[in-house]
Amino acid sequence: xxxxxxxxxxxxxxxxxAIGLCRILNNGNHPDVTITGIxxxxxxxxxAIAEExxxxxxxxxxEELVGKVDxxxxxxxxxxxxxxxxxxxxxxxxxxxxxxxxxxxxxxAEEFVALAQKSGSLLCGGSYVKYASVLAEIREQVDxxxxxxxxxxxSFPIQLQSPHGGMHFYSHHIIGCMLKAFGHDVEAVSAxxxxxxxxxxxxxxxxxxxxxxxxxxxxxxxGVYFDISPAIMKPLDYEGYDEKQCDLFLDMVRTGxxxxxxxxLLSVKISCAVEEAxxxxxxxxx
Numbered sequence: 001x002x003x004x005x006x007x008x009x010x011x012x013x014x015x016x017x018a019i020g021l022c023r024i025l026n027n028g029n030h031p032d033v034t035i036t037g038i039x040x041x042x043x044x045x046x047x048a049i050a051e052e053x054x055x056x057x058x059x060x061x062x063e064e065l066v067g068k069v070d071x072x073x074x075x076x077x078x079x080x081x082x083x084x085x086x087x088x089x090x091x092x093x094x095x096x097x098x099x100x101x102x103x104x105x106x107x108x109a110e111e112f113v114a115l116a117q118k119s120g121s122l123l124c125g126g127s128y129v130k131y132a133s134v135l136a137e138i139r140e141q142v143d144x145x146x147x148x149x150x151x152x153x154x155s156f157p158i159q160l161q162s163p164h165g166g167m168h169f170y171s172h173h174i175i176g177c178m179l180k181a182f183g184h185d186v187e188a189v190s191a192x193x194x195x196x197x198x199x200x201x202x203x204x205x206x207x208x209x210x211x212x213x214x215x216x217x218x219x220x221x222x223g224v225y226f227d228i229s230p231a232i233m234k235p236l237d238y239e240g241y242d243e244k245q246c247d248l249f250l251d252m253v254r255t256g257x258x259x260x261x262x263x264x265l266l267s268v269k270i271s272c273a274v275e276e277a278x279x280x281x282x283x284x285x286x
Contacts, residue, residue, distance in 0.1 A: 002033045002253055005065040006055070007085050008075030008099075009040025010164075012048045017099055017242070018075040022053045024246045033250065037065045039085075041076070063088045071253045073097040074125075077164035079104040079172075083112050090115040095122035095258065097249040100172040101271065102126055102264045104165045109268035113261050122258030124249055126267055127176035129156065131241040134234045135180040138224055141232060142182060148227040152209035154178045155219045156236070160198065167198075167213075167278075171271040174211050177236065178202060179263055181222055182209050188285045189270060191277035200274045203283070211274070 004025060010016045018040075025033055037057035040046030050058050059065050062085050065072065072089050074082050079101035089096055090112070102125070103109040116123050142149060156174040160167045182204060191200040198213040212219060223233035252258040266286075273284040 002250065003036040003068065003070045004033060005059075005069035005072040005089075006035055006038040006049070006075060007040075007062055007065070007072055008077075008081075009038060009042060009046040009049050010075065010077045012042070012045030013052050016075075016077065018073075019049055019052075020242060021073060021075070021246060022049060022055075024243055026053055030246075030250065037068050039065060062086075065089075066092050066094070069094065071095045071097075071249075073099070073249070075099050077169065079165045079168055080108070083108040086112065087115065090119055090121045093119035093121050095253050096125075097245075098123060098125040098264070100125070100127045100176070101165055101168040101268070102172065103268050104168045104272075106269055106272050109265050113265050116261065122252050122256070123264060124252050124258050124260045125245070126260065126264055127173040128241045128245040129173045129236060129238045130176035130180045131244050132177070132222075132236050132238045134222055134236060135177055137234070138181040138222055138232065139183070141224060145226065145229075147229055149207045150225040150227055151207055152178070152182045152204075153212070153221070153223045153225070153233070154181065154209065155212035155214050155221045157215065157217055157219060158198065158213040160196070160213075167275055168268075168271050171213070171274060172267050174213065175267045175270050175274075176263075177222060178209055178211060179266065181224075184262065184266055186266070186270060186286060188283050189273040189277050190283040191274050192281075193278050198274075198278060200277065202270065 039059040158170040162169040188203040200211040202209040220236040225231045
């Protein structure tokens with residue numbers, strides 16, 4: 001039996017990824033998995049999840065779950081809390097899923113990864129939108145085309161002033177999608193904020209990728225523009241990909257194979273570079 005610890009109860013049973021992932025893990029499709037303990041900042045929300053999901057142990061601190069779990073899910077909405085909450089599990093070499101945003105600072109992300117590498121703790125997570133099938137289709141076009149690519153495009157909503165870590169709370173969705181569709185060789189980032197509307201450009205080695213930080217969910221698209229052939233522009237349909245995220249996490253725990261460290265760290269670097277470029281008007285090199 002795989003014993004899972006849930007760190008973070010934001011939203012309680014009313015909303016949020018914590019309760020959503022608990023329901024997926026407890027839906028009967030994972031008979032070898034049990035959620036044995038939960039920790040959260042809000043006592044009422046934490047108790048509500050524990051009661052609904054029959055979680056037997058409510059921890060007063062994350063450290064109380066060390067030794068009681070085989071893997072953990074780091075779920076607070078504010079990525080600024082992730083490193084502190086993950087630390088005791090990183091030091092114990094426990095595999096973990098980390099919800100987006102991985103962290104809200106490059107310093108935290110680098111320390112997070114360094115601790116994981118030192119202890120052998122396996123990492124996965126980030127944005128579940130990055131698993132949308134259209135992104136793999138675009139990546140195949142990018143990798144196989146003999147034409148010159150003029151630019152790429154990804155659009156996803158964002159709250160620039162989110163109470164959950166500011167722009168980083170949703171910025172990791174659009175960045176995760178971009179990395180899946182166009183790869184990791186981003187050299188620099190520039191950004192422009194006009195009347196509260198943000199557009200950023202990731203400077204890849206061979207072409208730019210436009211990141212449109214949309215204002216509503218009508219702006220979920222990804223595409224690529226070619227020199228001669230018609231552009232490809234498709235909606236981002238990510239229905240059901242939170243289940244896939246859970247499956248990948250459990251597969252990592254079962255097999256002992258996890259390899260998302262580079263992408264998780266790069267997502268933070270790009271998000272912080274977008275924020276700096278937006279504030280300064282400068283092109284920020286990674």
